[in-house]
Amino acid sequence: MDFNTILHGALPTFSANATEEAGNTTGKTFSSGVMESLVPLLGSQFSPLLKAYMLFHNMAGSRLGLDPAFIVAAFGVLWAGNKLWKQLYVSIVAFVHTYFMASITVSSGDEMYFHMMKWLASQPRMVNSRSLTAESTSKSAWDEEEDPDILSAPISADGTGVYLNFSNQEAKSPPRFIPAIGTHGFWHDGRYFSLHRKKEQLFDDGGGGGMQYKDKEYLMLSCFGRSPEPVKQLLQHAKEQYYSDHHANTTVKRPSPQNMRRYGGRHNWMQVSSRPVRPMRTVVLDEKQKIQVLSDMNEYLHPATPRWYANRGIPLRRGYLFYGPPGTGKTSLSFALAGVFGLDIYVISLLEPTLTEEDLSALFNSLPRRCVVLLEDIDTAGLARAPDKDDAENTTDSISDGKDGKIKSNKKSESKDDWKVSDLARELKKQGGENEKKGISLSGLLNAIDGVASHEGRVLIMTTNKPESLDEALIRPGRVDLQVGFSNATQEQAKELFERMYEADSKPPPRKAAAIRSSITTPTPTTTLGGALQKQQQQMADDNNNATKDSSVSGDDFSSEGSTIVVLDEVVSVPSSPAVTAKFETRDEGDQKEPTRQQLTQIAADFAAKIPTGKLISPAEIQGFLLKRKKAPRLALAEVEVWVDALIKQKASKVKVLQVQ
């Protein structure tokens, strides 16, 4: 059966006529004749197109037995129909949207946008959509815990085994797929939602005078019905999902780069890391001091406190000063406190060269209601009172004569012509130095701290190595309400550090950990401040008991969460899981068996006895020493004496290079 026969059946009238006509005109229809005559008229540019059309025309007419005019007309009708349908569809959709749907729009300038995008990227239906945008993702140090390939890799401790290789780790992190710009539909909880993602370009003056376009995106979420309630619930659900894996993490934020900060609000801060919560028990500090800070903060953060402060006309703010030598745990305690109360930590360095006083105020103004603000090493920030006029005049008038180093007083009557070139150069250098330091003045910092936005539940922690060099105004009560002193390690602290280093690891289920934490941080309505504190004290006591009594605590235990996180957070980024724990428990001490819990306690006590009582060595230094022998407690004990001697000699001679490590 040939093609003509089939088409005759399908298109009886036209094909029959076409066949007849084709026979009568020996393959040339009227229209093909017209086309041929058009070729010279239209010129060479269109002639290939016309020739192709004529070829098709002849083939359709003579070979296939179809009326070419009919085919062209059919295409035209289809095209017009398609156009019409599209118009109609848009009108119907707009009509349905206006009268039968409720919608909520989310802007990319808001956190909610990221919550929604993360949620959408995790939805299988959305990921299988035909129109997607791919985004690169990279894993953090903590995510690698879950990578089965890395977990099962053998670990070389003595240099004879196989070493880990991360050359293809970037290739392993899969891209993330999010809905592309356009309209999408998805089902959630038995309800249909429509998602319209659109992008707009805004013209921005670029802050520094340069004009540039900036993309801004919007998500419009709609559902059937006249109430936007289901969309609100969906947004809430996406937000909860977003924070569900933040429960055991402390999010660290720092000021965004200067060009981002000018957008203000959310753009002032950027997340630099989200690390596992540092358990309070891993910070080796006098227990009384710990409890004091914890209870003070707990009381301050309690929901009933703002009313109490307001009734008494006291500004609602709380400041802490952590002072002590370097490496004694000031930053560690700040992170542990943020972890206990489930707060994000906002770290500001006053040494940041692009940070102006206006920026600082803006940063304080855009802090969330409850958070920890950490101002590190405020003594090094070069904060100075603005010199008053008299001082300035005195400075200008007192110039060293440069010969005997004495300061001679220049009388105002002395002419500037008496100045030597060297005096002028010195003066210019002095001015230059002052300008360089001109970042944040003391008054600028005080304004930011005292500003209205600094109230309402923010916890300010300032750390310093030199409390005596701080201006009194900065640490007066009201700005600093509690001072916590840190010192180099006592023998007791050295013992605790040793025990923490060599206790067994285990990994708790994260959700349980979050539940435990929230039971500490969120007092029930009937819980008094004292009750919450008692709970916390009990928790800390339990932590310590568990740590010293039993090294094989179950994953449900809060203290066992601690042991995992010590290793991950501060000691070394080695994966810990029950499978890997066994590998790590085989201490690298030759043929010697791993010490039992009791033996370890004894080794720790012997180790601590070798640490000088005069608080000469910082916890950070002890931690560094132990880290280099992290699988060898007996070796650490054997080598500690030599190390201590060398360290003390090195400190006395002020040499920076270590002889024994």
Ligand SMILES: Nc1ncnc2c1ncn2[C@@H]1O[C@H](COP(=O)(O)OP(=O)(O)OP(=O)(O)O)[C@@H](O)[C@H]1O
């Ligand atoms: N008291 C401590 N308890 C537990 N670990 C500590 C303690 N002090 C220091 N460390 C360890 O030493 C390292 C440095 O500690 P940290 O940064 O908290 O010290 P710091 O006092 O803030 O130092 P700096 O003044 O130099 O900023 C961390 O890895 C921390 O785990």
